[in-house]
Amino acid sequence: MVDVIASVGHAGLKMTRSLRETLALAFGIIMKLLDRRMYNSAMRMVLVHQIYFTSLQILPLFIAVSVIFGSLLIGIVFQGLKSLGLTNYLGHILMGFVVTELSPFVTVLLIALRSGSAINTEIAVMKVSKELRTLEAFKIDVINYLFLPRIINGILSVLLLSGLFSIVVLLSGLLYSKIILGMSLDAYTSVLVDAVQFSDIIVLLLKCCTFGFFIILIPIRSGLSASDELTSVPIAVLNGMVKVFTAIVIIEVLSLIIRFI
């Protein structure tokens, strides 16, 4: 019995310590985000590369997913609304569910799977191959040079790609509204505009920023936890990706709670 309590306590302490360290790193990064001096030429070059790798290289896949998944889903939503006689709620469902919930969720899953895992591996490999020591030897701040551009890029990518997903889905909605409900462009637009709420937009933006911040911060932190052995790389990536998934669920649940309070 004592052993069970001890192991639960040990796990609790470990989790608390990990959470505290992650939040401390997050605080340090936020402070540096606000410091203009951090945006030097080297950091900007990394930022441009990261935007290319995360936001541009993913575009063909992302647009394909948006068109296929978004169009199918919106078709089902329209058909369901028509058969249940709930077409009056069309705007609220599109803006309240598709734009503010589904878009960031699909986007963050794709970015976490693709870029989160890549960043986790990259940092772990840099740790194993002593490249972080190189930065230290030349007095290059790891947070500024490595972490800051990746996190800024994470935030930008989630914001922009969520917007793109929403646009693709709403354009599909335009097509379905014509075919299934016989709506005109004007009627469809006014239904959407009437359904927009300022608070939803704020929650959406905050959610995208939080998603973007944490799906990059957590892989970075997990990458740093790798030891000097190559075999620690897959373990760091595995742990990191599990934590990323947990963080996505927590942020999603918190945003839902905030919206419905």
Next chain:
Amino acid sequence: MNNTIDRNRMNLGLVSPDVPLLSNLDVWANIALVRQYHQNVPSDEAQRLAVDHLRRFNLEAIAHHRNATLTAEERFYAMLLRAVMVPDAVIVIDRPFLIMPDLKDPRFINNALKTVEDLFTQCHIFDFLWDQQRYRMNDAPQS
């Protein structure tokens, strides 16, 4: 060696197997990184400077190569050029024969240093005493 590093921490240019080139950067970017980060030199200008320095060793062709594709000698040159990018650099070369295990002629290191002698203020080479013979010298200080 640690004393030398501590004394010159502000302008230390370290060439060491424990301080490798960054594998996700091209050679020119590894060399230019110090200037870009500490002096905010624009990337175009920093690239030009790095390629000019590589030209001293007739190595401008490797400017866009990555660490994994370099020969040991090319890697040493790149590490040396990265070190001399530190302003008023004090170069510390740590166990060069670990960076270039197959190096036969130690004059290679001297020649490399002579090629960039205008870019640093001091240079210290540290190695194991039992490697003394590889430098073809018998009176190396034992510190």
